[in-house]
Amino acid sequence: xxxxxxxxxxxxxxxxxxxxxxxxxxxxxxxxxxxxxxxxxxxxxxxxxxxxxxxxxxxxxxxxxxxxxxxxxxxxxxxxxxxxxxxxxxxxxxxxxxxxxxxxxxxxxxxxxxxxxxxxxxxxxxxxxxxxxxxxxxxxxxxxxxxxxxxxxxxxxxxxxxxxxxxxxxxxxxxxxxxxxxxxxxxxxxxxxxxxxxxxxxxxxxxxxxxxxxxxxxxxxxxxxxxxxxxxxxxxxxxxxxxxxxxxxxxxxxxxxxxxxxxxxxxxxxxxxxxxxxxxxxxxxxxxxxxxxxxxxxxxxxxxxxxxxxxxxxxxxxxxxxxxxxxxxxxxxxxxxxxxxxxxxxxxxxxxxxxxxxxxxxxxxxxxxxxxxxxxxxxxxxxxxxxxxxxxxxxxxxxxxxxxxxxxxxxxxxxxxxxxxxxxxx
Numbered sequence: 001x002x003x004x005x006x007x008x009x010x011x012x013x014x015x016x017x018x019x020x021x022x023x024x025x026x027x028x029x030x031x032x033x034x035x036x037x038x039x040x041x042x043x044x045x046x047x048x049x050x051x052x053x054x055x056x057x058x059x060x061x062x063x064x065x066x067x068x069x070x071x072x073x074x075x076x077x078x079x080x081x082x083x084x085x086x087x088x089x090x091x092x093x094x095x096x097x098x099x100x101x102x103x104x105x106x107x108x109x110x111x112x113x114x115x116x117x118x119x120x121x122x123x124x125x126x127x128x129x130x131x132x133x134x135x136x137x138x139x140x141x142x143x144x145x146x147x148x149x150x151x152x153x154x155x156x157x158x159x160x161x162x163x164x165x166x167x168x169x170x171x172x173x174x175x176x177x178x179x180x181x182x183x184x185x186x187x188x189x190x191x192x193x194x195x196x197x198x199x200x201x202x203x204x205x206x207x208x209x210x211x212x213x214x215x216x217x218x219x220x221x222x223x224x225x226x227x228x229x230x231x232x233x234x235x236x237x238x239x240x241x242x243x244x245x246x247x248x249x250x251x252x253x254x255x256x257x258x259x260x261x262x263x264x265x266x267x268x269x270x271x272x273x274x275x276x277x278x279x280x281x282x283x284x285x286x287x288x289x290x291x292x293x294x295x296x297x298x299x300x301x302x303x304x305x306x307x308x309x310x311x312x313x314x315x316x317x318x319x320x321x322x323x324x325x326x327x328x329x330x331x332x333x334x335x336x337x338x339x340x341x342x343x344x345x346x347x348x349x350x351x352x353x354x355x356x357x358x359x360x361x362x363x364x365x366x367x368x369x370x371x372x373x374x375x376x377x378x379x380x381x382x383x384x385x386x387x388x389x390x391x392x393x394x395x396x397x398x399x400x401x402x403x404x405x406x407x408x409x410x411x412x413x414x415x416x417x418x419x420x421x422x423x424x425x426x
Contacts, residue, residue, distance in 0.1 A: 021149070021158065023211030024142050025165035027097045030208050031138045032169030033176075034104045034131065034201045035069070040177050044194035048112040049121045068125065069132030074372025076133030077140060081368030084137070085229045085361060089145045090217045092137060092364075097212055099134040101205025103127040108198035139166075140367040143351040147424045148218035148360070153299060155425045156306070159352035160295020167288040174281060176200060219360070232362030233369065238419050239357035242412035243370030244377070246307075246357075249405035250350040251379030253314055256398065257339055258283060260386035261321065261332070268390055269327040279329075279336050286337070290344035298349060303425035304417060307353050307410075310345035314406045317342035318399040321386075325395070356424040357416055363423070378405065 038045070084092040106127050113120045146158040176197045184193040233240060262280050265271040298306040320339045324331040351371075358366035386398050 019211070019214060021146065021161055023208065023215055024093070024146055025161060026204070026208045027093065027212055028138065028142055028162055028165040029169035029172065030097060030201060030204050031100050031135055032166050033173045033204070034100055034169075034198075035135055036170050036173035037177065037197050037201065038069075038107075038128070038131075040173055041194045041197065044190055045124075047190075048114075049110075049124050051113050069128045069135070070376070072129055072132035073136035074369075074376055076136030077368035077372045078136075078365065080133070080137040081141065081364040081366075082229055084141055084144075084364035085219070088217045088219045089141065089148070089364065090212075090215045092141060093145060093215055094209065094212045096134045096138045096141070097205060097208050099130050100138075101202055101209060103130045103134075104198050104205060105202035108195045108202055136372060137364075137368060140351065140354070140371040141364050144355050144363050144367055145215075145218060147352065147355050149216065156298035156303060156349070156352055157292070157295040159355075160292040160298075160348050162351070163291035163295070163348045164288060167284060167291060171281070171284045171288060173197070174277075174284070229362045229365050232359060233366045236358055236362070236366065236416075236420055238412070239416040240366055240370050242409065242416040243354045243357050243367065244374045245405060245409035245412050246311075246353050247350055247371050247374035248378030249311070249314070249402060249409045250346045251375055252382040252402050252405055253318060253339075253343055254347055255379050255382035256318075256321070256386050256402065257336060257343055260382060260384075261324065261336060263387055264324075264390055265332050268387070271327060271329060271332060275329050276332070279333055282333075283336055283340050283343075286340045287344050287347065290341075291348045294345055294348040298352075303349075303352065303356060303422070304414075306345075307349050307413065310342065310349060311406050311410050313342045314346055315403045318402045318406075321399055322396060352425060353413065356422040357413075357420075359423045 080092050080096070107124065110123055110127075111120055143159055143162055146162050147155045150158040180193055180196050181189045184196070227235070258280065262276050265276045265279075266273055317339050320335050324335045351367075354367050354370055355363065357370075382402075385401070386395070389395050389398050
């Protein structure tokens with residue numbers, strides 16, 4: 001079957017669409033602001049909740065709690081995605097933000113080990129588990145919803161809009177942490193100031209909850225077929241497999257540029273941390289500005305063409321990292337910013353492409369499952385793999401690895417498109 005099937009949901013009126021997109025976008029900002037914030041302030045959190053004579057051990061304990069959140073993201077995505085396909089998108093979109101906002105507030109006011117003992121660490125762990133569940137559904141479902149609420153022919157712009165707000169949350173986490181430390185000073189930041197960015201996130205959550213309560217529902221009785229949600233996912237198994245590689249290749253590229261290369265610069269080549277942070281911030285700004293532009297451009301051509309071209313461009317682009325083989329900020333900046341132009345293409349489109357591979361009645365479940373597996377297999381391991389290969393003088397293998405993933409994703413996408421068609425985008 002080679003025909004492309006496009007979603008036939010009627011577009012919302014412009015005012016409703018704008019309100020829905022603002023609520024969706026700010027929800028993404030909140031989710032990724034809070035998610036990134038914990039990692040940034042882990043050196044402050046560790047001594048308060050996991051006291052140790054060794055500050056490094058305390059930090060590692062906090063980072064372990066941060067990592068636990070990744071482990072439950074696939075589970076949370078699949079469970080809540082199934083519910084979203086059964087009872088509707090709106091309730092889960094509201095629940096996702098409520099879970100993140102509530103746990104962020106708890107972290108902001110949670111008594112430390114000195115006040116309640118080991119329970120402080122236990123409560124902190126539970127909060128991160130809940131946040132992992134929340135983030136596991138937010139990323140795939142927000143794009144699903146954005147596509148369904150958008151007028152036909154503007155789906156890529158909707159995906160670009162979501163990507164913009166995700167990157168805004170990541171940049172905000174860094175900026176709010178920086179300015180809080182600048183205003184309060186190092187001593188106050190270590191003692192209690194680290195709580196301020198969490199309190200800001202909780203306040204932002206109240207606004208997002210208000211906006212998301214007004215979201216219109218996009219899943220209606222007419223969208224429900226006789227078959228079950230999971231049977232539908234099984235019927236479109238090729239789309240699911242393609243989705244795993246579509247998301248996985250983009251995530252491997254992303255984590256290598258956003259996390260792996262900066263870690264390589266600091267840990268292996270001993271670059272100045274401030275200069276490395278500047279490079280990371282510049283990368284974030286490119287992603288922030290570039291996302292809506294890529295979405296606008298992709299709506300001018302077919303989604304399949306935009307995806308195929310951008311993914312094939314990733315094959316040579318990822319080999320740029322081999323130019324950074326010795327200490328030197330010029331090499332680091334050239335690699336990060338050179339690869340960023342192709343990265344923003346892939347990171348803007350991958351969720352939309354994943355969404356297009358599942359029909360509406362089982363879309364939330366299928367996309368959440370594919371996204372969760374891809375992030376667990378390819379995204380979360382990319383930065384570690386890059387640094388490990390560099391340490392063993394095998395860095396050249398990493399771009400080969402990402403290039404192969406990228407090519408496989410194109411082949412599987414085209415095969416799935418030919419077999420079952422696509423269900424969103426033109």
